[in-house]
Amino acid sequence: MSDETNLDSVVDAPPARRGGGPFALAANALAAIGTVWIFLMMLVIVADVAGRNLFDAPITGVAEVCARSVVAIVFLQIASAVLAGRMTRADFLIRPVSRRFPGLTRVMEALFALAGVAVYVAILLAAWPDTAEAWRSGEYFGVQGVFTIPTLPFRAIIVIGAGFAALAYLIAAAASLLRDRTLPA
Template identity: 50%
Template sequence: MSGDNGEPKTDALVPPFAQAPVGALLGGVAAALSSIGTAWIGGLMLLVVADVVGRNFLNAPITGVSEIAARSVVAIVFLQVSAAILQRRLTRADFILRRLEGRAPRTQALVEALFSLTGAVVFALVLWASWPKLADAWAGAEFFGVQGVFTIPTWPFRGVTVLGAALAACAALYVAAQELRKARAAA
């Protein structure tokens, strides 16, 4: 099916990344990880509330909440960042892009592509720096917490960082490719 201008018709409810097979796969994985991150936020909120109630009303704090919360925040960010990239919701100052939107769509697409390529490089560097730490945590059975009181292995948290950075780099490259196609079409 195509629209009046010869371009394929798109459903307004379907995100642009879901129209191509690679985009659909990438978007599906990103959405699944983002859902896990959202559920993790809910669980973390319940844990913090239980700790506050236990600490203030029952004189029985939950051991390890601060350690879990500190590691969880980073993990949640890396679980959700690829979905934010694909949905074009990554935090940024877009006042220049809004000015270019109607006046220079090709320039806007090129700036978006440059932004996405920069993001891909940043996430690739995070992946490159995080991989050895994941391998060391796995091989060395690394834990955090207070030994004898509360400990938890670090490798799952480092693994989420590696997975999230890899998927975020792929998502940024995918968005950059889309923007470059858009720039070519606008020329």
């Protein structure tokens, strides 16, 4: 029983959860901004629904801003989730392997994290040209004369969030490989 608990602690422990540090502080600050953004978005949606139903006066642009906001919020919160070990993973595969081969588990976690690095670097590289173009051209979305908002902040958040996520996964990969090789007592 105690061996199972010790092995479970190897599998369950987030590989990158090692105190704070400036990067973790920045990632958590981005996540906090995303959380506040969710709250504000909920208030605006409620105000829009109330305005529509009670006063026949909707708030212009709520649907457009909220649609873009969901993506931005996800990218603000990804790095913090990675560092805290809260990203989804295949426990059905990792747990049986960890019971027999804890070292292999660390390698599997590192490979998963390196795949995460590759995915978020690819997202960053794919999003960068559109972000640069939005900067140069003053691109906006919405209907001119009715409601418009610049796309640059939303595009920049995707680039920044993808960069932070890639670095967080890189930290997680290193932490997985460098994790103490002995089981806790």
